[in-house]
Amino acid sequence: MDIISQLQEQVDTIASLTFNMIGTLQRDAPPVRLSPDYPQPTANPPPEDFADQPKLMSAALVKAAKQFDALLTALPLAEGGEEAQMKRIAELKAENDVVGQELQRQLEAAEKELQQVRGLFSQATDNCLNLKKPD
Amino acid sequence: MATAAYPPPPPYYRLYKDYLHNPKSAPEPPPPIEGTYLCFGGNYTTDDVLPSLEEQGVPQLYPKGPNVDFKKALRSLNRDLQLHILELADVLIDRPSQYARRVEDISIIFKNLHHLLNSLRPHQARATLIHILELQIQRRKQAVEDIKRRREDAQKLLAEAVGTLDGQ
Numbered sequence: 001m002d003i004i005s006q007l008q009e010q011v012d013t014i015a016s017l018t019f020n021m022i023g024t025l026q027r028d029a030p031p032v033r034l035s036p037d038y039p040q041p042t043a044n045p046p047p048e049d050f051a052d053q054p055k056l057m058s059a060a061l062v063k064a065a066k067q068f069d070a071l072l073t074a075l076p077l078a079e080g081g082e083e084a085q086m087k088r089i090a091e092l093k094a095e096n097d098v099v100g101q102e103l104q105r106q107l108e109a110a111e112k113e114l115q116q117v118r119g120l121f122s123q124a125t126d127n128c129l130n131l132k133k134p135d
Numbered sequence: 136m137a138t139a140a141y142p143p144p145p146p147y148y149r150l151y152k153d154y155l156h157n158p159k160s161a162p163e164p165p166p167p168i169e170g171t172y173l174c175f176g177g178n179y180t181t182d183d184v185l186p187s188l189e190e191q192g193v194p195q196l197y198p199k200g201p202n203v204d205f206k207k208a209l210r211s212l213n214r215d216l217q218l219h220i221l222e223l224a225d226v227l228i229d230r231p232s233q234y235a236r237r238v239e240d241i242s243i244i245f246k247n248l249h250h251l252l253n254s255l256r257p258h259q260a261r262a263t264l265i266h267i268l269e270l271q272i273q274r275r276k277q278a279v280e281d282i283k284r285r286r287e288d289a290q291k292l293l294a295e296a297v298g299t300l301d302g303q
Contacts, residue, residue, distance in 0.1 A: 004255050007209075011248050018220050018241070026227065065217055072209055077255075078262060081202050085261040092268040099275045106282045113286060117293070 003075055010068045017064055021057040028053070196247045209251055216244045 001009075028050055078085070151161040171180045196215070197208035223237040 002259070004252055004259055008249065008252050011245065011252070014216070015245060022223065022227070025224075061220070062217075065213055068213055069210060072206055072213075075206060076262075077205055077258070082258075082261070085258070085265065088265055089261065089268065092265060092272065096268055096272050096275070099272055099279070103275050103279050103282075106279050106286075110282050110286055113289065117289070 003071060007068065007071050007075070010064065010071060014061065014064045014068065017057070017061045021054075021061060024053060024057065191246075193243060193246045193250075196244065197251065203251070203254075205251060205255060209248065212244060212248050212251070216241065216248070219244060 030044075147162075153160045169181055171178055173179075197203060197212065219237065219241050223234065223241065226233055226237050
């Protein structure tokens with residue numbers, strides 16, 4: 001996949017990691033006591049390995065961000081902007097035309113020689129047939 | 136179960152009755168449309184350009200200007216994004232009712248990121264074109280070399296054949 005699509009996918013991955021992380025923490029966090037007046041709220045038992053989840057999820061998020069930076073460094077952004085690219089395209093087009101004409105010339109010359117050789121060959125074979133004495 | 140029949144083809148086929156004999160007796164195809172056109176009730180434009188962020192009502196977070204330094208802008212946006220996510224987590228701990236502003240900031244950052252990546256696409260298209268042209272030039276040069284070499288080989292063979300015939 002080309003690198004810009006990879007970058008776009010990495011952005012989407014970061015987004016999904018973010019909302020998964022916030023959502024999981026918000027859903028599963030044990031309730032907090034608001035003030036000394038109110039009694040300690042009853043808590044749903046948090047799921048297994050709840051203490052590890054923030055660590056794992058934040059590690060995944062930071063890894064995704066680092067991956068994004070790595071992809072960004074690998075981006076082959078040629079300096080020069082649009083004008084430089086259009087100039088290069090014009091140069092290449094001119095060179096392509098020149099080489100194309102050269103190719104066309106060579107092709108025509110080769111075709112001509114091929115016709116000559118074919119003509120000579122058919123002449124030679126005709127002579128062979130004519131000279132061959134029937135037994 | 137009722138099924139409707141397909142609509143009949145448009146009756147313009149009658150105009151092309153003598154097309155084989157006289158191609159000019161039939162009407163020309165319609166010219167390509169320019170500008171905006173209406174298609175099944177939707178407005179489409181023929182000018183394929185990426186709408187700028189202001190047109191979509193999103194504030195632009197990276198510095199404006201003719202030549203945007205994409206790598207630097209994308210890197211700084213990435214860092215901003217991480218900081219905002221951390222801020223959101225903090226806000227949810229202290230003042231949970233104020234999440235909306237933070238979430239909106241995060242979504243603005245994401246929109247900026249995607250807009251920057253999308254505006255890299257024309258650059259990529261031009262780079263692909265340059266690459267294809269270079270490949271084509273290389274292939275053509277190779278073909279010219281091949282033809283030259285074959286012609287020389289053929290000339291040599293013919294010369295040898297003449298030599299053999301004369302020697303006889």
